[in-house]
Amino acid sequence: VVGSGLVLAIISRSLPLLWRDALPARVRRALSESPGLFAAVIAVMALVLYCVIARYVFSARPLLIDELAQLLQARIYAGGALTRPVDVYPEFFSMLHMVDTHGTVYSQFPPGGPTMLALGELVGAPWLVGPIAGAVSALVFPLILKRFETRTGVIAGAAALFAFAPFVAYMSGSHMNHVTTLMWLMIAMAALACVITSKSPRPRVALLSGFGFAMAASIRPVDALAFALPAGIWYLSRALKDRTRWADALAAAIGVSIPMLVVMWVNTRTTGSALLFGYEVLWGKGHELGFHTPPWGDSHTPARGVELINLYMLRLQHYLFETPVPSLVPAILALALTRKLHAFDRYLLTSAGLLLGLYFAYWHDGFYLGPRFVFPLSAVLALWTARLPFLIRDRYGDGLLYRSTVYSMLVAVAMAAVFSLPVRTHQYRTGLLPLRWNADSAAAAAGVRDAIVLVRESWGSQLVARMWALGLGRPRTELLYRKVDTCLLDEAVMELERANIRGDASMAVLRPLLRDSARVVPTMLSSDHSERVLPGSTYSLHCARRIAEDSAGFTLLPPLLLARTKGIVYARDLHERDTLLLKRYTGRSVYLLKPPVAQAGAEPKFVRLSRDSLWSVWKR
Secondary structure, rough: OOHHHHHHHHHHHHHHHHHHOOOHHHHHHHHHOOOHHHHHHHHHHHHHHHHHHHHOOOOOOOHHHHHHHHHHHHHHHHHHOOOOOOOHHHOOOOOEEEEEOEEEEEEEEOOHHHHHHHHHHHHHOOOHHHHHHHHHHHHHHHHHHHOOOOOOHHHHHHHHHHHHHHHHHHHHHHOOHHHHHHHHHHHHHHHHHHHHHHOOOHHHHHHHHHHHHHHHHOOOOHHHHHHHHHHHHHHHHHHOOOHHHHHHHHHHHHHHHHHHHHHHHHHHOOOOOOOOOOOOOHHHHOOOOEEEEOOOOOOOOHHHHHHHHHHHHHHHHHHHHOOOOOOOHHHHHOOOOOOOOOOOHHHHHHHHHHHHHHOOOHHHHHHOOOOOOOOHHHHHHHHHOOOOOOHHHHOOOOOOOHHHHHHHHHHHHHHHHHHHHHHHHHHHHOHHHHOOOOHHHHHHHHOOOOOEEOOOOHHHHHHHHHHOOOOHHHHHHHHHHHOOOOHHHHHHHHHHHHOOOHHHHHHHHHHHHHOOOOOOOOOOOOOOOOEEEOOOOOHHHHHHHHHHHHHOOOOHHHHHHHHOOEEEEEEEEOOHHHHHHHHOOOOOOOEEEEEOOOOOOOOOEEEOHHHHHHHHHOHH
């Protein structure tokens, strides 16, 4: 890349056609004269790109369990409720990240994210929320930069790099709440920049700033804290120096309080406490920030925190721009060449550092479409990347080094577009096929109506849902599932179900099974390698049947819970326990939904079942 840039720079000295000073000048002039129009053009182009990605790369569907849970909650909100009742037999309909205790079902996530999706759900297009939010961020970002960046070329370059960065574009085509969080952060920072650069108090704009930060907090509290805390300190310090600025500080505080009061009201109505979120109800205190034993996985220590931050940076090097040159290199070089920072630069860098510090103390490895926990850094990195050629020109002149830098960056972008992005797009477009399957269309084509559809999941997934229904809770279920032979655990759970032993009493029965936890290993008998086996153990006929079913193919229930066809009930196939549903839905036809073959990506098929045959088999 660098070599190609150097060669092009040398050739451009002899071929003026390769280097046109007039073109960048026209762009800078247009940006200076109509910054709003420039931002709008970038935003419209970004919106089109994000919509194409949403429809044709991600099939306009949620593909991660986080997205599924939040979209399910969005439908509850769109229906005019905060929760829905728990089914009498929750094991048939339960789902990861959905709280189903104390008689109600709701998402573990803060209410802001599902609320954003609910707006799309009301118009029948929740997939549009991400693209629109991403486009708003692309619109606002150059307007923020206009407040403190004097070089119009930097503003134009940063706006384009941010809006069309592959990491930003792919994420904006998804249902992930990182996109709406960043949108509100952008709005908040735009208002903050306006207030800070104003010579007189701007309480109304400060109110918008506080409101934006709080809206971001209603979606992703940690991300919002990283940017809101330095902003709050900035407001306070200015008020202490100039009493007229207390109007800004108080207005910002009022802006923060409005969404936060709503969040606390929702928490009170769902979790029972204003400051208790759903993920704590579901997973306990181990879900919080800090160095402790998490709900699953290894203990989170400072060493692991450093490991995770390093991993996020390595992933960001690749996923941000998808260029052959590591994505962070230009930004690092630009920082090294900078002699003096603007106050807003210090704010952004402080917030970026705080974001990394907070996730240093968080136990989970957040990866989807890239290092999603550091998604807000994409705008900061785009800005510093765009500054590099201008800093080189200011320091070393507009000679060979400057031209080599510009050409090297253009070559890197071209190589990403030609080589990296087609591969990445194909990877995303062809992945997670079971989650893309359109159950409504398939049911209509198969003539399925007014039916109970038993969805064949893996043996492990069935077992986990049954343990949840016993009242073991998510953390204890994770512990048992990961540390106990699946066959032994299944047979023990079956006995608990027959004896109707639940809650702490069921854990007391199952705890002795952990004595061999150090010896269990992932099974090679099933295609679901999350299942465990104790070396040397012998499987019963019952367990052998479950392994055979796994080998014959299985699918996923959660995406089917979002199916829209009325009259069709999708429920987890739990074999003998299915009689509980058949007694309830006496007049409906019964289908089994599973792939015909155990092949990755095989579409599931509806298989008509006879009620009499089912009763006969289950009575054996």
